[in-house]
Amino acid sequence: DAKTTQPNSMESNEEEPVHLPCNHSTISGTDYIHWYRQLPSQGPEYVIHGLTSNVNNRMASLAIAEDRKSSTLILHRATLRDAAVYYCILRRSTGNQFYFGTGTSLTVIP
Amino acid sequence: NAGVTQTPKFRILKIGQSMTLQCAQDMNHNYMYWYRQDPGMGLKLIYYSVGAGITDKGEVPNGYNVSRSTTEDFPLRLELAAPSQTSVYFCASSPTGEYGYTFGSGTRLTVV
Numbered sequence: 484d485a486k487t488t489q490p491n492s493m494e495s496n497e498e499e500p501v502h503l504p505c506n507h508s509t510i511s512g513t514d515y516i517h518w519y520r521q522l523p524s525q526g527p528e529y530v531i532h533g534l535t536s537n538v539n540n541r542m543a544s545l546a547i548a549e550d551r552k553s554s555t556l557i558l559h560r561a562t563l564r565d566a567a568v569y570y571c572i573l574r575r576s577t578g579n580q581f582y583f584g585t586g587t588s589l590t591v592i593p
Numbered sequence: 594n595a596g597v598t599q600t601p602k603f604r605i606l607k608i609g610q611s612m613t614l615q616c617a618q619d620m621n622h623n624y625m626y627w628y629r630q631d632p633g634m635g636l637k638l639i640y641y642s643v644g645a646g647i648t649d650k651g652e653v654p655n656g657y658n659v660s661r662s663t664t665e666d667f668p669l670r671l672e673l674a675a676p677s678q679t680s681v682y683f684c685a686s687s688p689t690g691e692y693g694y695t696f697g698s699g700t701r702l703t704v705v
Contacts, residue, residue, distance in 0.1 A: 527694070527696050582638060
């Protein structure tokens with residue numbers, strides 16, 4: 484399964500945009516890019532996913548590079564409630580499981 | 594809408610004891626998964642199922658067993674608990690294909 488690389492940690496000021504990067508240089512054509520986040524003492528929560536085109540939902544935006552070897556999760560206005568570990572994961576459309584890395588720990592500074 | 598329900602939320606086991614972690618979903622999802630998360634680490638896949646009667650191993654299956662007799666339920670069995678199985682266990686489900694997972698709130702297990 485294709486692997487992803489994320490920074491271990493990032494900081495952002497409250498109410499500013501946050502760009503969380505993810506590299507996935509071995510991505511295949513059938514791999515979907517998924518993002519999850521995990522708040523302290525909770526289970527992971529689905530954020531967004533996409534295949535080739537940029538995606539928006541109420542939580543975030545996902546920007547996918549044209550060659551699909553990297554992507555960026557964009558939180559438009561960080562709040563204290565966005566402090567969490569963010570996981571970037573690849574899932575093959577015919578695949579049965581995700582494999583999680585260690586993710587990026589986001590700290591939001593008031 | 595309950596989603597994915599895990600029970601119990603907390604449990605302390607003695608070495609060598611057995612227990613079953615329960616997981617139920619009410620979304621009619623075909624796929625179900627068990628992950629464990631050790632402190633400060635990411636999630637590791639234990640077992641998964643693509644439908645009733647079908648299960649398969651993940652990254653770290655040793656010491657665990659699963660069954661899937663119905664679409665709704667996917668219990669995880671620990672036969673001989675060991676301290677290395679101290680962890681937080683998450684169950685998740687998803688439809689087929691490219692859809693995302695819905696996770697339960699987890700079971701925190703301590704083996705002493």
